[in-house]
Amino acid sequence: MKQRETRQLKATLAVLAAARDHLTAEQVYRRVRRHVPGVSLGTVYRNLDKLRAQGRVRVLQLAGGPARYDPTLHEHDHFVCEACGTVTDLDLPRARGAVRRLARAGFVVRTQTIALYGLCRACAAPPHGPRAAGAASHPGEA
């Protein structure tokens, strides 16, 4: 029942903490593999879920795509570029009044996620055409 500090778990947390973007499980896997060459993707998933259960990582489920893991713990919001897939952190004002009203009506509100979808600055005003979806803005992943 007691948590162990395995190399795989430590490396996973380190990768997430070091990343300023919002990595997918696959991306975390590729980076963890640099430090722990033999890791399996299954283990990365298990550890990511463990970290989530402990509240050490947040999971972002964005429209049509793999889950993204966010090491930033305080409640914040996201802008998702539909062209290049980049996720940008935002700090939007929360609808506190409405939440309080729900609470009074008997609901228990645990989390609130706000996501904006559209085109990021780079893709909206392309000097040389918009970037390709997915990889373009995060090269050299291996």
Place this chain on the structure above:
Amino acid sequence: MKQRETRQLKATLAVLAAARDHLTAEQVYRRVRRHVPGVSLGTVYRNLDKLRAQGRVRVLQLAGGPARYDPTLHEHDHFVCEACGTVTDLDLPRARGAVRRLARAGFVVRTQTIALYGLCRACAAPPHGPRAAGAASHPGEA
């Protein structure tokens, strides 16, 4: 290039329009099958996507689960019960100021989705214990 009004498409739209909840593709499939017994799930997916592309249906991608199709077209928000899975419509105030600021910074904001997660009234104050996840509140699905 021209759209056809097939029985399958008509039935799919009718099912969505009649549903006051937020159906998954599987649920739409089961209901469409009542009217067009031979439909395939693949066709339902194709038609749902067609409707989405035409802006006749909105797609809700909620944390860890299948996509849900929402016939309500105006921008609105959702409360998701983590216990029974029910999705409730909300109308929260939008962060218009922040969106305008983003637009001025060069971003193109196309959609904004707000989702609250927690326990609905029924699951928060259970007279006879909380409902089981998933089916409990939507029985009789055929």
Place this chain on the structure above:
DNA sequence: CTTTCTGCAAACTCTTTGCACTCGT
């Protein structure tokens, strides 16, 4: 008739899991 759409089934993506073995503690 022409062209889009359909049913079927296989393929695909993302994620979870059973099992035997490994490694923290």
Place this chain on the structure above:
DNA sequence: ACGAGTGCAAAGAGTTTGCAGAAAG
């Protein structure tokens, strides 16, 4: 030594797609 953690590979959910034939216009 004990048991949580691991690697592997297979299974699982959800969704997409290629193809030959059906059917809308």
